[in-house]
Amino acid sequence: MEEKTLPRILGFLCKWCSSTGADLAGVSRLKMPASLIPIRVMCSSRVNPIFVLKAFLGGADGVLVSGCHPGDCHYQSGNYYTRRRFAVTKKIFEELGLDTNRIRLSWISASEGQRFVNVVTEFTENLKKVGKNPVKAEVFL
Amino acid sequence: MVKIGLYLCECGPNIAEAINLDKIAEQIKKDNKVAGIEQHKLLCSEDGKKFLVESIKKNEFERIVIAACSPKQHETTFMEVMSSSDLNPYMFQLVNIREQCAWMTPDKEAATSKALRSIRAAINRVRHHDALQQKEIDCNPDVIVVGGGITGIEAALRTAQKNRKVYLIEEQKLGGRLREYGLLFPTMQPAQEFLNKKITEVKNTGQIRVFENSKVKEILGFFGNFVATIENKDREEIEVNAGSVILAIGANPFIPTGLAKYGYGTFDDVYTAAEFEKMTSSNNITTKSGNPPKSVAIIHCVGRKRLGYCSKVCCTNSMKIARYIKEKLNGVKVIQFYKNLCLPDKKYDEFYKKTKEKGIEFLRFSDIEVTKEANQMMLKYKQENDNEDALPVDMVVLSTGLIPNPKTEDFAQMLNIPVDEYGFFKEEHMKLGPISTITEGVFIAGCAQGPHSINDSMVQAGAAAGKILSSLVPGRRLQLETKTSYVSETMCIGCGVCVDICAYGALTIDESKRISVVNEVLCRGCGNCASACPSGAARHRHFTTKQITQEMIEILK
Ligand SMILES: Cc1cc2nc3c(=O)[nH]c(=O)nc-3n(C[C@H](O)[C@H](O)[C@H](O)COP(=O)(O)OP(=O)(O)OC[C@H]3O[C@@H](n4cnc5c(N)ncnc54)[C@H](O)[C@@H]3O)c2cc1C
Numbered sequence: 272m273e274e275k276t277l278p279r280i281l282g283f284l285c286k287w288c289s290s291t292g293a294d295l296a297g298v299s300r301l302k303m304p305a306s307l308i309p310i311r312v313m314c315s316s317r318v319n320p321i322f323v324l325k326a327f328l329g330g331a332d333g334v335l336v337s338g339c340h341p342g343d344c345h346y347q348s349g350n351y352y353t354r355r356r357f358a359v360t361k362k363i364f365e366e367l368g369l370d371t372n373r374i375r376l377s378w379i380s381a382s383e384g385q386r387f388v389n390v391v392t393e394f395t396e397n398l399k400k401v402g403k404n405p406v407k408a409e410v411f412l
Numbered sequence: 413m414v415k416i417g418l419y420l421c422e423c424g425p426n427i428a429e430a431i432n433l434d435k436i437a438e439q440i441k442k443d444n445k446v447a448g449i450e451q452h453k454l455l456c457s458e459d460g461k462k463f464l465v466e467s468i469k470k471n472e473f474e475r476i477v478i479a480a481c482s483p484k485q486h487e488t489t490f491m492e493v494m495s496s497s498d499l500n501p502y503m504f505q506l507v508n509i510r511e512q513c514a515w516m517t518p519d520k521e522a523a524t525s526k527a528l529r530s531i532r533a534a535i536n537r538v539r540h541h542d543a544l545q546q547k548e549i550d551c552n553p554d555v556i557v558v559g560g561g562i563t564g565i566e567a568a569l570r571t572a573q574k575n576r577k578v579y580l581i582e583e584q585k586l587g588g589r590l591r592e593y594g595l596l597f598p599t600m601q602p603a604q605e606f607l608n609k610k611i612t613e614v615k616n617t618g619q620i621r622v623f624e625n626s627k628v629k630e631i632l633g634f635f636g637n638f639v640a641t642i643e644n645k646d647r648e649e650i651e652v653n654a655g656s657v658i659l660a661i662g663a664n665p666f667i668p669t670g671l672a673k674y675g676y677g678t679f680d681d682v683y684t685a686a687e688f689e690k691m692t693s694s695n696n697i698t699t700k701s702g703n704p705p706k707s708v709a710i711i712h713c714v715g716r717k718r719l720g721y722c723s724k725v726c727c728t729n730s731m732k733i734a735r736y737i738k739e740k741l742n743g744v745k746v747i748q749f750y751k752n753l754c755l756p757d758k759k760y761d762e763f764y765k766k767t768k769e770k771g772i773e774f775l776r777f778s779d780i781e782v783t784k785e786a787n788q789m790m791l792k793y794k795q796e797n798d799n800e801d802a803l804p805v806d807m808v809v810l811s812t813g814l815i816p817n818p819k820t821e822d823f824a825q826m827l828n829i830p831v832d833e834y835g836f837f838k839e840e841h842m843k844l845g846p847i848s849t850i851t852e853g854v855f856i857a858g859c860a861q862g863p864h865s866i867n868d869s870m871v872q873a874g875a876a877a878g879k880i881l882s883s884l885v886p887g888r889r890l891q892l893e894t895k896t897s898y899v900s901e902t903m904c905i906g907c908g909v910c911v912d913i914c915a916y917g918a919l920t921i922d923e924s925k926r927i928s929v930v931n932e933v934l935c936r937g938c939g940n941c942a943s944a945c946p947s948g949a950a951r952h953r954h955f956t957t958k959q960i961t962q963e964m965i966e967i968l969k
């Protein structure tokens with residue numbers, strides 16, 4: 272069955288842009304692998320680096336953080352903080368010797384259904400190459 | 413154990429055909445985490461909603477998970493159902509198994525498994541939901557308009573109505589820049605006639621209280637409840653209350669003193685377009701020697717490079733001036749020296765054609781210098797093809813753009829709104845919120861936001877008025893965002909990190925307690941502070957770390 276071999280991706284999507292873009296993909300009947308399960312947040316700036324680390328320790332093969340394009344955040348500057356926090360997360364990943372290919376930050380607008388599908392499809396393909404999450408610790412911090 | 417009810421929506425064939433709902437029901441039943449599972453063909457239909465209310469009540473469910481479509485589609489629908497079922501609307505989680513599963517996953521098994529995971533996550537999340545109360549505050553429908561130019565006047569006229577007072581505060585006299593104009597483009601109507609009619613209207617509208625020769629000393633408060641301290645013409649301080657503020661403080665013409673080649677301030681008969689307007693409004697066009705000029709050059713785009721933006725009104729205004737001179741003085745030669753003609757309105761093209769028909773010359777230049785030879789002003793210029801030439805003229809009009817009112821910065825600081833790279837007020841969003849600012853209830857219109865024609869300024873004033881009329885209704889209370897943040901007193905270390913990141917100034921440090929507090933009226937509920945707080949004290953309602961983590965755990969199981 273397809274599902275067993277698919278990488279498991281957690282997707283934090285902001286309500287205003289990325290969630291709407293993701294829904295547009297569905298409305299447009301675009302197809303993509305069933306690898307990513309979205310978690311809706313009001314703004315991508317709600318995504319604390321700890322969430323990403325926890326997801327990874329919880330067994331996620333990949334984590335996508337997605338918000339509005341720079342300058343378009345519904346809350347003015349939220350996504351600039353997201354960008355900075357993501358850079359920090361990447362650093363932590365490197366320090367821990369983890370593969371930074373497992374985390375991804377993408378700006379997806381409300382009208383970019385196709386882009387959402389492209390991002391998820393490409394990320395899924397990449398993760399297939401990277402392989403299953405080696406940590407797989409069932410323990411949660 | 414808390415009684416959670418799960419409802420699966422078939423959405424006609426939309427979900428039922430793409431996802432095996434029976435299998436989902438079977439699995440969830442095995443998990444033994446919900447008190448009941450129901451399935452329905454169309455949950456959002458009248459019949460579906462009735463079914464929900466009855467079923468929720470009958471089963472005495474306390475929390476609800478609905479697996480259906482996107483929250484964009486029906487989250488509010490089902491929150492209303494929650495209320496009708498005597499449950500708090502936030503004790504609910506909607507799972508999007510239509511757009512995110514059924515419609516994008518061709519393989520039924522994969523779609524079913526993804527939907528199952530998402531539903532389990534929602535069940536795990538909803539058990540940690542807190543009941544949230546819709547907060548409301550009294551609000552004041554009155555309006556403060558700062559600046560009594562044409563924009564402020566129009567904004568006041570459009571907002572004043574029964575049950576809604578307007579305070580129109582003007583530093584000098586009502587009218588703004590227009591008080592010094594002769595004619596107006598593109599209609600060529602006398603400016604004073606147009607303006608006086610508007611001012612009479614203001615005076616006749618009982619609901620507008622005009623403060624002339626007055627200053628705004630301070631504006632405090634927030635959407636629905638602002639307080640302004642005004643210093644009136646007798647230098648008394650007066651306090652007025654209003655729910656919203658329109659900033660219409662306009663802009664100033666650029667004075668080209670620093671640009672030596674135009675001869676401004678050096679030679680007698682070199683004027684800015686704004687100064688020339690003053691002459692036309694007094695209807696007297698003569699050179700310093702007292703004679704009418706025989707030739708006039710109008711130079712476009714003066715200072716354009718220095719300012720860094722096009723002021724949109726100067727080209728058409730130059731043509732207006734040219735036409736005025738041509739009509740006033742018999743046999744006068746009028747030449748327009750331009751670089752690029754900017755005609756940003758469909759009416760302006762026609763205006764340009766008419767101007768040409770009147771025998772006004774247009775000359776494209778790449779460089780220009782105003783000089784004087786033996787008491788005669790000479791224009792030395794380089795054409796596009798690099799040919800150099802010189803032309804004797806009696807008068808030069810420099811068409812300069814508009815620059816921000818120096819007070820812009822003061823108001824920006826007072827009301828926590830940003831200014832753009834040039835110093836004008838910055839709108840919330842170029843396309844989606846061109847007259848709103850990031851501070852709710854504060855609007856910007858007219859030249860305070862950037863150079864605009866009278867017509868465009870008035871359109872903005874009307875748009876701001878429309879926003880106010882629809883959001884602050886007399887007698888209605890203002891509903892606040894429920895998913896705001898709050899600070900745990902025991903956890904907060906008073907570091908101030910959250911204060912700096914909040915784009916809305918919703919967080920402040922309470923000096924007596926040395927902890928941060930959230931102003932719930934200002935908080936828009938983005939959750940940024942909750943991510944930034946180093947001690948876990950700032951918490952985002954409905955998006956708590958616990959709720960998100962519990963959702964994650966199930967997704968990853
Ligand atoms: C030379 C020239 C000619 C023009 N001719 C035309 C034309 O023919 N047709 C056309 O469509 N457009 C024309 N324009 C553009 C036109 O001037 C503007 O569209 C118009 O002035 C915008 O009005 P406003 O109310 O936004 O700003 P303003 O006219 O600048 O008015 C702002 C008002 O706010 C007041 N104010 C400022 N600061 C404060 C404060 N702190 N407290 C209280 N009050 C304050 C000022 O005293 C002023 O009364 C011309 C522009 C220029 C420069």
Ligand code: SF4
Pocket residue numbers: 421422423424426427453454455456457480481482485486510
């Ligand atoms: S609630 Fe949503 S999924 Fe269910 S029938 Fe209505 S539109 Fe379709």
Ligand code: SF4
Pocket residue numbers: 896897913914915916917918919930934935936937938939940941942952
């Ligand atoms: S949730 Fe957003 S708007 Fe509210 S206080 Fe925190 S940072 Fe400010």
Ligand code: SF4
Pocket residue numbers: 899903904905906907908909910911927928944945946947948949950
């Ligand atoms: S960031 Fe956290 S600890 Fe620091 S002041 Fe704000 S709420 Fe308190």
Ligand code: FES
Pocket residue numbers: 285286287288289313314315316337338339344345346349350
């Ligand atoms: S709302 Fe989309 S990133 Fe802030």
